[in-house]
Amino acid sequence: MPVPRHRRSATALLGATLLCALAPLAASAMEGMWTLDNLPKATLAQKYGFTPDDAWVNKVMHSAARMAGGCSTSFVSAGGLVLTNHHCVDSCLGDLSRPGQDLRRQGFLAQHPQEERQCPGMELNRLEQITDVSAAFAQATAGKTGQAYTEAANATRARLESACVNGQDATVRCDVVTLYQGGARHLYRYHRYQDVRLAFAPEVSIGAFGGDPDNFDFPRYDLDMGLLRVYENGRPAATPEFFPFNPHGPEAGELVITAGNPGSTQRLLTVAQLETLRDVDLPGRLLREAEQRGLLNQYGSEGTEQNRLAQKTLRWIENGFKVQYGQLETLRDAEVMARKRSEEAALRQFAASRPELKDTLGAWDDIARATRVYREIHPHLAYTEGAEGYWTDYYSWARTLVRAAAERSKPSGERLPEFADAALLATQRHLLAPRPIDPAFEKVKLAWSLSQMRQWLGADAPLVRQVLGRKSPQTLAAELVDGTTLGDPKVRQALWDGGAAAIAASQDPFIRLALATDGEARALRARHENEVKAVETRAAEQIARVRFARxxxxxxxxxxxxxxxxxxxxxxxxxxxxxxxxxxEIGGTFARATGEDPFALPQSWLTAQPALNPAQRFNMVSTNDIIGGNSGSPLINRRGELVGLIFDGNLGSLGGAYWYDEADNRAVSVHAGAILETLDKVYHADRLVQELKAGAVH
Structure with missing residues (x-):
């Protein structure tokens, strides 16, 4: 359990709040996750004498990339070599492991090109173009509310994304991105790489050195990095724009830039929305993850293979728990909430002072009413549409198959968004990826989650009685897992190809379960979309108008x-x-090591210690404003040279979901020089070192 983050004094914080209320100024260069078409150029020029031009921005855009399922990456050679974090390739390591061959524990190195191994289902996207489509949404949704608004917005999204892909879904991906809580919408066109192969990953004992005790802390001694390569037509892809390594790295006080894909922040939410996160969402997630952590630790203690399977999930559970605990602490901080209330009051006062904004005055109250609906439906929503009672890939696959069969017969604009034409390939690839699954482990997870559903909804709840009948969670879990064949990708492929007829004829118990529970799940999803999300989005559009005017x-x-x-x-x-x-510095790693997990170094490091430069800088912190999803982001200098690799934040960064505090908030990265030093002297990855050095700054 992390200690509460350091808090600024009430006087300092309230002083900052007052300034925000009275003089709304642009964020400082230290704060902000800026879109490429709206960079704080004036502030950068004034503070650092740096004004990024169009050529610089385009190079950064084409050198950075993202994993479709989360994490950021960057190209680091002209031959498709990609740098990201160890914890971002962790799922690939797990998918490629087998009993007796734990690649997470052993690490992985492809000494020759033909040894690079494809990561099941992994996809990388490189941004190519941004188009403002706000007007199209405004026109389509004008005067609409509730279900009509949802349907119009979904149809517009599907139409724009499909036209952007234009039948090239093998190499093109398009996403409508909602900005300013609905105040603007941009269409992002990506180049899509579907053949992603693992080239290198260190042992997890150094890729996650310090484990959960050191997570979100500093000083750190982590080689949290991995190397992938993108292929096209069976050959390494040509990537002429990439970030060359600068092994010298940055000095204290030097300007550094992250180019990544932060997942989600809630800095523009209303107070009612933040209170709902504080009172409903975060406590529920924390309780669930605390119990999941205990279950996985217990299962992992039962044997070597059980430990391998549990560790694949445990790392993410522990990370999520610490993140959400820090977020909850932030929202429980009376000073932070006072700041949020003051900012909201100032915005409402500004709207009231402008006749042209009179129609926006009810927006905050509309959101408050929507949050009350959400609180009412939340428990059942979590266990129906949220599928929290079915913690197993078997059910996830079954639901996707059931819904795909129903949705694909509809026009694209009328489908659930994840089954619209532009999104269908990603959904299909995720479903059909040949990932290994262990039935015994799935029984344990499923039995636990079914027990949770019974506990929190009550034994007499219609859903619980429908699913469990007179059976215990353990009995039902065993029957479902023993009776399914969905673990075979060929079976999933046949059901996907067979469509509605194949689904109707299937006697697979998970398919039958998904069919039986889909009606209530869809109904609650529709209510949430129409009575909560549509209301909040429409109101947020009005609030965005106020913010833009101000x-x-x-x-x-x-x-x-x-x-x-x-x-x-x-x-x-x-x-x-x-x-x-x-x-x-690297030398400090050996001083910190104890020989016991999570501070036990792998043998490769102990053997290489005499050859390593102990003074080589290893990890470092900067004031970059990051959040989850930035993992794997390149840290570059003003010349576009890679000087580090973002992999974490400190404890002070956990409240960054809701506000940025320059005194506390730090991003943690691996030094570029340490990556080259260890690849060379610990792992003897000569081929990869030469490739990285070919474009490096000397």
Whole structure:
């Protein structure tokens, strides 16, 4: 359990709040996750003497990339070599592992090109173009509310994305990105790489050195990196625009930039929405993840193979728990909420002072009413549409198959968004990826989640009685898993290809379960979309009008897992009143090692210790504004050279979902020089080192 984050004094915080209320200025260069078409150029020029031109922005856009399922990446050679975090390739390592061959524990190195192994289902996207489509949405949804609004917005999204892909879905992906909580919508066109192969990953004991105790902390000593390669037509893809390595790295005070895809922030939410997160969502997630962590630890203690399977999921559960605990602490901070209320009051007062904004005055109250509906339906929504009672890939596959069969017969614009034409390939690839699954492990997870559903909805709830009948969760889980054949990708392929007729004829118990529960899940999803999301989005569009009238686009939008630049500098911070230097060195890793997990170094490092430069900088912190999804982001200098690799934040960054505090918030990265030093002297990855050095700054 992490200690509460360091808090600024009430006087300082309320002083900042007052300034925000009275003089809404552009964010400083340190704060913000900026879209590429709206960078804080004036602030950068004034503070750092740096004005990124169009050529610089285009190079960054084409050198950065993202994993479709989460995490950021970047190209680091002209031959399709991609740099990201170890924890971002962790799922690939797990999927490629087998009993007796734990690639997470052993690490992986392709000494020759033909040894690079494809990661099942992994996809990389490189941004190519941004188009403002706000007017199309405004026209389509004008005067509409509730279900009519949802249907119009979904149809418009499907039409724009489909036209953008234009039948080239093998190499093109298009996403409508909602910015400013609905104040703007942009269409992002990506080049899609569907053949992604693993080239290198260190052992998890150094890729996650320090484990959960060191997570979201600093000083750190982590080689949290991995190398992938994208292929096209069976050959390494040509990627002429990439970030060359600068092994010298940055100095303290130097400007550094992240080019990544932050997942989600909630800095522009209303107070009612933040209170719902604080009172409903975060406590529920924390309780669930705490119990999941206990279950996985228990299962992992039962044997070597059980441990391998449990660890694949446990790392993510522990990380999520710590993140959400920090977020809850932030929203429980009376000073932070006072700031949010003051900012909201100032915005409402501004709207009231402008006759042209009179129609926006009810927006905040509309959102408050929507949050009350959400609180009412939340428990059943979580266990129906949220599928929290069915913690197993078998059910996820079954639901996708059941819904795909029903949705694909409809026009694209009338389908659930995940089955619209532009999204269908991604859905299909995720379903059919040949990932291994262990039936015994799935029984344990499913029995636990069914028990949770019974506990939280009650044994007499119609859904619980429908699903369990007179059986215990353990008995039902065993029957379902023993009776299914969905673990075979060929079976899933046949059901996908067979469509509605194949689904209707299937006697697979998970298919029957998904069919039986889909009606209630869809009904609750529709209610949530029409009575909560549609209301909140429509009201947020009105609030965005107020914000634009007051500050224009000098305020950045919330994160949306789309490419953003964050500008900061290498700088230490204070922890418990003591200064923390911005760098650690490789030599400190051996001093920190204890020989016991999670501070046990792999044998490869112990063997290589005499050859390593102990003074080589290893990890470092900067003031870049990041959040989950930034994992794997390149840290570059003003010349577009890669000087580090973002892999974490400190404890002070956990409240970054709701606000940015320059005194506390730090991004943690691996030094570019440490990556080359260890690839060379620990792993003897000569082929990859030569490829990285070919474009490196000397």
């Amino acid at each position: 500050t224009g686009t000098s305020v950045y939008p919330d994160a949306t897992f789309s490419l953003r630049l964050s500008f900061g500098e290498i700088r230490g911070f204070k922890k418990n009143g003591q200064p923390v230097a911005p760098f650690t």
